[in-house]
Amino acid sequence: MARIQTHNNSSRKELILSKAAALFREKGFKAASMRHLAESVGVEAASLYNHIKSKTELLHELCFGVANRFMQKMDEVEAAKIPDIEKIEDLIRFHIYQMIHHYEEVYVCDREWKYLADPYLSNFQNQRRMYRKRFAAIIESGIRNNSIKPIDAPTAVLILLHAIGGIESWHRSTQKIDADALTQNMVTILGGGLKPAS
Amino acid sequence: MARIQTHNNSSRKELILSKAAALFREKGFKAASMRHLAESVGVEAASLYNHIKSKTELLHELCFGVANRFMQKMDEVEAAKIPDIEKIEDLIRFHIYQMIHHYEEVYVCDREWKYLADPYLSNFQNQRRMYRKRFAAIIESGIRNNSIKPIDAPTAVLILLHAIGGIESWHRSTQKIDADALTQNMVTILGGGLKPAS
DNA sequence: TTTATTCGCTAACATTCGTTAGTATATTAC
DNA sequence: GTAATATACTAACGAATGTTAGCGAATAAA
Numbered sequence: 001m002a003r004i005q006t007h008n009n010s011s012r013k014e015l016i017l018s019k020a021a022a023l024f025r026e027k028g029f030k031a032a033s034m035r036h037l038a039e040s041v042g043v044e045a046a047s048l049y050n051h052i053k054s055k056t057e058l059l060h061e062l063c064f065g066v067a068n069r070f071m072q073k074m075d076e077v078e079a080a081k082i083p084d085i086e087k088i089e090d091l092i093r094f095h096i097y098q099m100i101h102h103y104e105e106v107y108v109c110d111r112e113w114k115y116l117a118d119p120y121l122s123n124f125q126n127q128r129r130m131y132r133k134r135f136a137a138i139i140e141s142g143i144r145n146n147s148i149k150p151i152d153a154p155t156a157v158l159i160l161l162h163a164i165g166g167i168e169s170w171h172r173s174t175q176k177i178d179a180d181a182l183t184q185n186m187v188t189i190l191g192g193g194l195k196p197a198s
Numbered sequence: 199m200a201r202i203q204t205h206n207n208s209s210r211k212e213l214i215l216s217k218a219a220a221l222f223r224e225k226g227f228k229a230a231s232m233r234h235l236a237e238s239v240g241v242e243a244a245s246l247y248n249h250i251k252s253k254t255e256l257l258h259e260l261c262f263g264v265a266n267r268f269m270q271k272m273d274e275v276e277a278a279k280i281p282d283i284e285k286i287e288d289l290i291r292f293h294i295y296q297m298i299h300h301y302e303e304v305y306v307c308d309r310e311w312k313y314l315a316d317p318y319l320s321n322f323q324n325q326r327r328m329y330r331k332r333f334a335a336i337i338e339s340g341i342r343n344n345s346i347k348p349i350d351a352p353t354a355v356l357i358l359l360h361a362i363g364g365i366e367s368w369h370r371s372t373q374k375i376d377a378d379a380l381t382q383n384m385v386t387i388l389g390g391g392l393k394p395a396s
Numbered sequence: 397t398t399t400a401t402t403c404g405c406t407a408a409c410a411t412t413c414g415t416t417a418g419t420a421t422a423t424t425a426c
Numbered sequence: 427g428t429a430a431t432a433t434a435c436t437a438a439c440g441a442a443t444g445t446t447a448g449c450g451a452a453t454a455a456a
Contacts, residue, residue, distance in 0.1 A: 012403090030228035031313070034444060043404075046445080050403050055444065111309070115229070149390065152375055155383045158368060159361040166360030170353070177350055185353045192347070192390065210433085232414060241434075244415080248433050253414065399456070405449080412443070417436105424431075 013051045016041055020058045021104035029059060029112040056117050059108070063116060066109035067127050069098065074134055084142030089191055091135065092160060096183050099167040110165055132157050139194075149196045160190055211249045214239055218256045219302035227257060227310040254315050257306070261314060264307035265325050267296065272332055282340030287389055289333065290358065294381050297365040308363055330355050337392075347394045358388055 019040045023032045038045040073094050077087050098106050135157045142148030217238045221230045236243040271292050275285050296304050311322055333355045340346030
């Protein structure tokens with residue numbers, strides 16, 4: 001019937017993407033149907049295909065959009081001339097920030113990537129593995145110069161990343177503390193577990 | 199055609215349950231079909247219904263089986279006469295043990311519970327909320343007697359539980375350290391983040 | 397104003413889904 | 427041996443899925 005946005009506004013697809021992120025997060029990728037998505041966009045299901053190629057394409061774009069942001073941050077942090085422990089806290093803060101301010105996409109990227117189709121799936125898994133390796137390398141560097149407790153670095157990375165993923169629960173919580181306080185608490189607990197007893 | 203187990207062996211359903219856990223974990227509840235499950239049991243899809251009521255019933259039983267084990271452990275820990283910090287480490291070790299030795303069910307309980315049908319869904323969410331409250335209460339008690347750093351207890355619980363959920367990645371890892379070392383590392387990092395600077 | 401393009405719609409498609417009905421066979425109980 | 431029960435099978439159902447085809451109206455370009 002009526003077009004919702006003017007023609008020259010190319011952000012129609014971006015609206016679909018953001019609605020898709022919310023829907024995939026709420027229902028899960030498999031349980032979210034194109035008809036649901038269409039409804040939340042305010043359009044019939046078939047009309048979506050004037051803007052997108054397929055349901056999976058939506059997942060591709062969401063996942064790699066998020067992944068690229070994290071990779072870019074990792075580049076910056078690696079290049080920075082600051083102590084290792086600060087690099088880690090910087091990364092933790094970035095993760096938390098992303099989780100809070102781009103909740104839906106980050107969550108989808110975190111929990112629904114396994115439904116990616118295969119050229120993309122392997123690519124994504126490689127990027128993920130690489131990211132964790134680079135994170136672990138920073139921790140190992142910190143261990144060598146005694147600014148970090150001697151622990152198994154891959155295990156530490158695993159703990160950090162999943163702990164941050166838990167903000168999901170905070171996000172849904174009714175009586176939530178404010179974002180800054182949350183960040184500070186997480187850095188205290190997670191960072192505190194890394195620093196050697198002084 | 200041929201029955202796979204003898205009649206008086208009542209564990210046919212348990213086989214289905216354990217195959218379901220593995221399948222739900224691998225594919226996700228929605229993406230796992232009864233025909234896939236049947237294949238992995240070695241039977242036609244319709245035959246499953248001689249043993250189970252529905253697909254959702256499988257999820258119920260998996261989720262509440264796990265949830266009940268954790269609730270029972272919490273009862274024990276609360277009743278024990280040991281310092282708060284030891285209670286917490288005890289719980290952490292229990293979580294890790296469960297995650298390692300009952301991986302598939304625990305994972306499914308953790309990540310797929312949202313597909314429970316509604317009398318069960320609310321029930322499950324309540325139990326979950328209650329469990330976290332009781333966990334947080336132990337932390338708060340520890341804070342009051344100065345054996346734990348003054349932090350936001352609900353946030354700490356959230357971090358702990360999700361960090362442990364990350365063992366999922368360890369489980370899939372090719373070059374994994376052994377389970378005891380993993381446990382020790384996690385207790386060091388997570389416990390270390392809680393103890394006050396001395 | 398005419399022409400081309402964008403973007404909505406309805407209708408329909410082939411698959412896949414969970415599940416039921418009805419039947420046959422093998423085991424157990426008597 | 428006979429009756430009863432447990433459990434496997436084949437066939438089929440209605441519903442929901444992602445997606446395509448084709449059409450009409452609105453916008454942009456000429």
